[in-house]
Amino acid sequence: MTKTTNHTTSGRGPADHEVRDQIVKAATEHFRLYGFEKTAVSDLAKAIGFSKAYIYKFFESKQAIGELICANCLREIEADIRAAVDGAARPPEKLRRMFKAAVESSLRLFFEDRKLYDIAAAAATERWAAVRAYEERIAVMLQDILRQGRESEDFERKTPLDETAMAIYLVMRPYLNPLLLQHSQEHADEAPAQLSSLVLRSLSP
Missing domain, CATH: 1.10.357.10 (Tetracycline Repressor, domain 2)
Structure with a gap:
């Protein structure tokens, strides 16, 4: 895994915070079911109905x-x-x-x-x-x-x-x-x- 720092994004509006919460919720459920290592960003994107690229607007990596x-x-x-x-x-x-x-x-x-x-x-x-x-x-x-x-x-x-x-x-x-x-x-x-x-x-x- 790649080390990351300062992974959160500041200055976003309420809508963006809502999307971040959706991503975190989906990730939490996937990690609970399949584990961290076996979950890919593409799995999260599919679960929420977003593209991988869109998720990367909010989080720079799965880590x-x-x-x-x-x-x-x-x-x-x-x-x-x-x-x-x-x-x-x-x-x-x-x-x-x-x-x-x-x-x-x-x-x-x-x-x-x-x-x-x-x-x-x-x-x-x-x-x-x-x-x-x-x-x-x-x-x-x-x-x-x-x-x-x-x-x-x-x-x-x-x-x-x-x-x-x-x-x-x-x-x-x-x-x-x-x-x-x-x-x-x-x-x-x-x-x-x-x-x-x-x-x-x-x-x-």
Whole structure:
């Protein structure tokens, strides 16, 4: 697959946005049925009644369509994590809930919509922009919890914040990264509680 950047088009009117939505909807259904690799742009064009050339006016490649769908999936996982974190009062519980929600939401995508999960796995393999942006936002969320924990004196303050955040992120990454999750799912039931407990002990002041 060819790497793409800046795949969205700005300055389009409502009608054009409606067409983009039609393309994304058709692509999502095709990817669910046949998978990302086996779906061609010509298949999408036929399903919507457009020409391939017309679709390329809105998306420069199939990957650009896939990346938007991938971004939507990752945004759903991120929203679940955010809701879980925001539902806790103190930083230690926020961290526990972050671990738990990350695993549960990622596994839900894995088991319930495997074809779309395959897009996310391909995106992780090739480091699509949607995946990099998702990982950066999760890292920022984690660092914010750590900062709150230091301010409330729940967490130690000696280790540099960025070093602590990176270490914890590496612990979480097998359950956040779609490519790695498929190799970690056998431990998914017990992993959130065990890993978060281990991390919290290391953060004790």
